[in-house]
Amino acid sequence: MDPSSDDFDVAAYLQNREVEDTYVLNRFRERRKKILEDGAPRSRKYVNRDHPAANQRLIDDYFADEPTYDDAMFRRRYRMQKHLFLRIVGDLSSSDNYFTQRADAAKKEGISPLAKCTTAMRMLAYGMAADAVDEYIKIGGTTALECLRRFCKGIIRLYEQEYLRAPTQDDLQKILHVSELRGFPSDIEAEEAHIEKEVEPKKKRGPTRMLDVWDMDDDDVIIVNLDKYGRPIGKEGGILNRFIGSMVRRKQFAPIKYTSWKEMPLKQKSAMLKKIESKFEFIPPINDTTREMLKSELNDKWKQWKTDLKGKAYDPSKTEEEVASVVPDSRVDPDQWRELVHHWFSEKAQKISKINRQNRAKFEDVHHLGTKSLPIFIDEKKKKGNGVSPKRKEIYIDTRTRKDGSIVSEKASRVIEELKKHDNEVETSQSVQEIQSHMPWMDDIYSKVQGPEKRGPVRCMGKIPKPKKLKASLSENQELRDKVKQMQEQQNNTNAVLVNVLSLIQNRFSGEDVNDILRAARQVTDSSSSPNQTDSPNPYTNED
Known part of the structure; x- marks a missing residue:
């Protein structure tokens, strides 16, 4: 063997290495430039998915009178029989507005309940990725994930008590017997204790990023x-x-x-x-x-x-x-x-x-609503009350009373006690009915106990906008009430003066002259009185 053939060419190696390094460096720079360009903000591309056509294709394939695929094929692909799937779709549509077909602002038909539930079942049955159902059902990846999340939550909410209950003692014995035949431990308590020891500490909840x-x-x-x-x-x-x-x-x-x-x-x-x-x-x-x-x-x-x-x-x-x-x-x-x-x-x-x-x-008047807003809480109570809006008294009591019946603070306890004293009172007075239709907190029981409202949010109601017309009507009504009150005070003063004058006349005169004077005074008083006032006997009459 010729040893000269094994000589290593260092110069050629270094030259080739320099070329390779230059190539790799250039590729790295191009890749980095592309990443920076892709990461720049840009408008999202609109995809016309043609939801009506996709909905009709799904119906023709599985839900028509003569579908393309028979019941056996449906059972295999949906993991359940058709009548059970349709029952689930009906229950979800009646309990969750998300599983109803709606039109957008452009009057375009949206995704049907059948398509949304089919999306969730395909992902559960086949373990498909979120965007894998887009080709057939024409539904985006984010929407597919939302369908899956709402579908699972809806199933738990609707059927948990009947089908997802905890096993009874008989159920547990059957499970243990089958498990023992298959080689699993029969002592379930010992196994649970062993699992609890190996469970890692619960992670703290992170921020809500939505x-x-x-x-x-x-x-x-x-x-x-x-x-x-x-x-x-x-x-x-x-x-x-x-x-x-x-x-x-x-x-x-x-x-x-x-x-x-x-x-x-x-x-x-x-x-x-x-x-x-x-x-x-x-x-x-x-x-x-x-x-x-x-x-x-x-x-x-x-x-x-x-x-x-x-x-x-x-x-x-x-x-x-x-x-x-x-x-x-x-x-x-x-x-x-x-x-x-x-x-x-x-x-x-x-x-x-x-x-x-x-x-x-x-500040002592706290509540236990947590993160739930007052409008949402009031709406929930309205639905429970068959569409009747709750009074501020009810809202205050409910938001200050815990589930175990205890009151959140001593001040709240005193206020609730005062509110319950007015249980039999009627809250709406006829003089303010027109205002009450817009501002139901005016002159209610809560305002009698806690005083009138000031600037800012309405207590036990939250932030409420006040229309300009309503503000004008409130100011006009207040002016009228002030004028009526002023006129009543003037009339009361006039009547008091007349009573004093009649008393002096009676003390100084007697006989028929006094009776003539008193009759004339009564006529003046009656003519100045309001027609709505009831007549009351005059203590200074001298009729025999």
Whole structure:
């Protein structure tokens, strides 16, 4: 063997390596450039899925009188018989508005209940990915996941008590016997104790990010019902409230560097409202009143977000630089955080914070609603009461009474005791019936116990917009009541003067002259009296 053939060419190796390194480096730069370009903000592409055609194809294949696929094929692909599946679809449609076919703002037909339930069953039966059903049923990946989530929750809600109950003692013995035949341990208690030892500690709940709403397709919206005051209600109203909370925690929408909501630029507020209207559809349609209510909710959630950050990171014993150097949440922009901390350490903010702490210390009237809003709670009580709106007295008692019957505070206990003393009173007086139709809290039992309303949210009702016409009618009615009261006082003074004059005349005169004078005085008094007043006997008459 020739040893010269095994000589290693170092120069050629180095040259080839330089070429390879250059190629790899260029490929890396191209890939990085492509990633940066793909990550840039861009408009989402609209996909015309033709839902009516997909719905009709599904009916022709499985649910028509003469379907393409027979019952055996249906049983294999749906993992159940057709009549059972149709019963589930009917129960879900009657209990959850999501499983009903609706039209969008452009009058385009939406996804049918059959398609939504079929999507969920295909994902459960075959373990399919969310976007795998798009080709046949024409439904987006995000919507498919939402169908699966609502389908599972609806099944549990409808059939848990009957079919998903805990096993009885007989059921447990049968399960243990079958398990023992198959080699599983028969001592279930010992096995449960062994499992509990191996269970890892429960993880703490993370922040509510509402990614299922943020990642919805452009043609998907959540239907939110509004009450007569334009406030969101129902389960979807709760989703909207949580979505607003997640929005104000995103630095690009609601920067925390501003000291008050008034300083927030109009551009930022408009962007948040536009994002809400792109994700939610309101019934009745949204108007300026509802937009103002949404702005108010954005304001409250934004202030609460800054309060939460202060509770996590603010320490008066540390310097401003020490607090600003540690950002308490990954969603917070470091520059905005520094400006917020600088405001907290200012003399003006220190004074305001001290006043707020003193006011909070005086506040004793707490409730146990938690994160549920008052409009949603009132709507739930209205549905339970067959459409009758609850009175403020009922709302106060329910929101201050725990499930075990105890009262949340001593002050609430005293107020509830006073409210129950008025159980038999009629709340609506005829003089204010017209006002009551718009403002049912006027002159009710709660206002008699707790006093009239002041500026701001209505107690036990929440934030309520006041129409301009209603304000005008209230001021006019108040003026009329003041005039009537003034006239009554003047009449009472006049009557008192006449009584004094008659007394003096009676003391100084007697006989027929006095009777003539008294008759003339009574005629003057009767002519000045209101026709609605009842006649009362005059103690100074001298009739024999």
